[in-house]
Each structure stands twice: as C-alpha cells, then as structure tokens.
Amino acid sequence: MAENDFVVGIAEIKTATDPGRLAAYGLGSCVAVTLYDRVKKIGGLAHIMLPSSRMHSQVSVPGKYADTAMIALFAGMKKEGADFTSVEAKLVGGANMFVSIAQQAVPIGMRNASAIREILREKGIRIKGEEVGGSQGRTMFFSLSDGKVEIRKLNQPNLVI
Amino acid sequence: MANDSKPFTEFQLDALREIGNIGAGNAATALSQMVGKRVDMSVTKVLVLPADAIAGFLGGIEKNVAAVHMPVYGEMLGIALIFFPLERLPELSAMLIGRKEEDPNNLSELGQSAIKELGSILTGSYLSALFRFINLQLIHGVPSLAIDMAQAILDTVLVELEQREEVAIVIETQFLEDDKQLTGSFFLLPEADSLKKFFAAFSKSLGLPSDG
Numbered sequence: 001m002a003e004n005d006f007v008v009g010i011a012e013i014k015t016a017t018d019p020g021r022l023a024a025y026g027l028g029s030c031v032a033v034t035l036y037d038r039v040k041k042i043g044g045l046a047h048i049m050l051p052s053s054r055m056h057s058q059v060s061v062p063g064k065y066a067d068t069a070m071i072a073l074f075a076g077m078k079k080e081g082a083d084f085t086s087v088e089a090k091l092v093g094g095a096n097m098f099v100s101i102a103q104q105a106v107p108i109g110m111r112n113a114s115a116i117r118e119i120l121r122e123k124g125i126r127i128k129g130e131e132v133g134g135s136q137g138r139t140m141f142f143s144l145s146d147g148k149v150e151i152r153k154l155n156q157p158n159l160v161i
Numbered sequence: 162m163a164n165d166s167k168p169f170t171e172f173q174l175d176a177l178r179e180i181g182n183i184g185a186g187n188a189a190t191a192l193s194q195m196v197g198k199r200v201d202m203s204v205t206k207v208l209v210l211p212a213d214a215i216a217g218f219l220g221g222i223e224k225n226v227a228a229v230h231m232p233v234y235g236e237m238l239g240i241a242l243i244f245f246p247l248e249r250l251p252e253l254s255a256m257l258i259g260r261k262e263e264d265p266n267n268l269s270e271l272g273q274s275a276i277k278e279l280g281s282i283l284t285g286s287y288l289s290a291l292f293r294f295i296n297l298q299l300i301h302g303v304p305s306l307a308i309d310m311a312q313a314i315l316d317t318v319l320v321e322l323e324q325r326e327e328v329a330i331v332i333e334t335q336f337l338e339d340d341k342q343l344t345g346s347f348f349l350l351p352e353a354d355s356l357k358k359f360f361a362a363f364s365k366s367l368g369l370p371s372d373g
Binding site: 009010011025026027028029030049050061064095097098099108109135136137138139152154155 | 213216222223225230266305306307308309310311312313314315316317318319320321323325
C-alpha cells in the first residue's frame with residue numbers, strides 16, 4: 001500500500017485525481033468498474049455486488065447495484081470535472097468461484113458484468129479493457145496517473161490492462 | 162442490523178461452545194469411520210464475527226485459504242463455509258486419503274473430494290447439533306471447493322447472500338490424529354431474516370427473552 005492508495009470496499013464508490021491509486025482487494029463475483037478521464041487524469045471506481053436494484057424495495061446502499069452505482073459513479077466523475085467524451089472504462093472481477101453456485105443459468109458475476117456493459121453502452125463510454133469471469137478471485141490497483149489497472153491472482157503472474 | 166450483530170453474551174457463547182462440542186464429537190466419529198482410524202476433534206474457539214472481521218480472523222484479506230462452500234436450507238437459509246489453512250493441506254490430505262499431496266494449489270481429484278467430504282461431515286455434524294438445540298431443521302447442499310484469497314471467497318458469499326453487512330457464527334475445530342494437529346473453521350452465515358430467526362430460537366432455547 002502506497003501513501004496515495006485508497007481502498008474501495010464492497011459496495012463503495014470512490015473518485016479521485018492523479019496522483020495515487022484506487023484499489024479493490026479480493027474481488028470474487030463482485031465487479032470493479034473503473035472510469036478514467038485520460039486528459040484530466042480523473043478516475044473513479046465502483047465495487048459492485050449485484051446487477052440490478054429493481055428487485056429491491058429499499059436501496060440504502062446505492063453502491064451495491066450496477067444501476068444505482070453507475071449513476072453515483074457518473075455523478076462523482078462529473079463533480080471531479082471529468083469530460084465524458086474522453087472517459088474510458090475497464091471491468092475487473094465477476095469470477096465464479098464455487099461450482100454449486102454456478103448451477104444458475106448465468107452466474108451472478110457474469111450478470112454483474114453484463115449489466116455494467118449495458119449501462120456504459122447507453123452512456124456512450126468505451127470499454128478499454130476487461131479481466132472478467134473465470135474461477136479465481138482478483139485484487140486490483142487502478143493508477144490515476146495513466147489509467148492502467150494492475151491485477152493480481154493466486155499463483156498467476158500479474159496482469160496489466 | 163445493529164441489533165442482530167451485537168456480540169453474544171458469555172452465556173450465549175458458552176451454549177454455542179457446548180453445541181460445538183456435541184457437533185465435534187459426532188464429526189469425529191464420522192471422520193474416524195471415513196479414514197479407518199481414530200481421529201479426535203475438539204472445539205478451540207467459538208465466536209460471532211461481523212463480515213469485515215472475517216478475513217482478519219483467517220489471516221488477512223489476501224491470505225490464501227481452502228474453503229468448502231455449502232448452501233444451507235430448511236427453516237433457516239444461509240451459507241456454510243469451512244476454511245482450512247492452505248499450508249496444512251498436505252497433512253490434511255495425508256490424514257484423509259493416506260497420501261500426502263505436496264502442492265496444495267494442485268490437489269488431485271481424490272484429494273479435492275476428500276476435503277469436500279470433510280467439510281460436509283463437519284457441516285452436517287454442526288447443523289444437526291444446532292438443530293437439536295434450537296429446534297430449527299437445517300440441511301446442507303452439495304459442497305464445492307475453492308482455493309483462493311480469503312477476501313475473494315467472502316466477497317462471493319456476500320454477493321450470494323445479497324448482503325454487505327453479515328454476521329458469521331464461527332466454530333473453530335482442531336483435529337488430532339496420532340501426533341498431528343490440524344484445524345478447520347466452520348462458518349455459518351445466515352441470510353438476514355434467518356439470522357433474526359436464529360437469534361430468536363437460540364434465545365428461546367436458553368430461556369431468554371426472544372428479543373435479547
């Protein structure tokens with residue numbers, strides 16, 4: 001952990017400007033989505049648990065659901081002064097770690113990723129990179145100086161997207 | 162949630178420890194039969210942990226662990242997890258299948274199914290001991306195994322329960338076979354409504370007011 005690292009926990013959303021990194025540890029079926037304004041070096045990260053808030057009567061934590069989290073993330077980026085014409089997105093996580101949960105038609109991790117992709121498409125934001133699915137957990141660090149995302153997995157070399 | 166997640170009193174923890182001891186006794190019998198030699202089991206710790214303290218209990222967010230996962234059904238819904246320290250999987254496999262598997266990240270099919278079976282035995286024993294005490298019928302589904310970062314396993318289970326705040330009832334068990342000591346930690350994570358039901362049934366069995 002470097003001095004300017006901020007950890008974004010489950011269902012949390014954080015926006016910040018260069019320098020520093022935003023980190024999400026131990027993503028299982030959660031998906032972390034990063035937004036980055038490459039020109040102004042403004043970044044945001046949402047650590048999303050579930051695809052939709054529509055089945056839930058009370059939404060006390062907007063960061064839990066893709067639909068409400070993305071609205072909050074867009075608002076946060078706007079507040080930092082991001083220009084959405086130069087914002088790009090990356091997706092990390094959405095693993096399916098236990099076979100017994102996989103008996104659902106589409107695993108929750110993949111449904112999380114699909115929901116986020118759809119919202120990004122509607123907003124006209126390009127997806128620059130993805131490291132989604134599989135059966136392994138991930139830890140990620142998102143650099144606010146260049147938008148690169150470093151990913152760690154158990155017994156695998158680190159990846160950068 | 163605040164009311165549900167308040168720590169257990171010593172009295173309640175003692176009762177949980179007693180339930181744990183009964184479960185461990187039954188599990189030891191089942192395990193001894195499975196491996197064909199005597200294995201003793203005892204409860205070393207009983208506690209109730211909030212979700213954000215679970216990874217710390219297991220050794221840290223990026224600590225690599227083996228976790229057996231089982232859905233829990235019946236009169237309470239939730240997830241049961243059994244965690245084993247990764248570095249002790251070689252000894253655990255030697256105890257279970259009589260062959261030491263040196264690389265815990267690369268277990269054979271047989272090694273994996275033996276660990277799942279152990280998870281299943283422990284979970285079944287603890288659930289039936291709980292059932293007898295609180296009179297709620299609990300059964301578990303098919304076990305699956307993941308070897309990964311503690312936090313990633315927890316993240317997956319919280320998503321499954323659709324909860325960010327969660328409380329786990331933890332029973333840490335020690336196995337003794339000859340001179341070898343191994344541990345496994347049983348975690349029961351009830352869904353929010355089931356947690357309320359559990360607290361009420363547990364309090365009633367202890368002769369306490371059911372809201373306490």
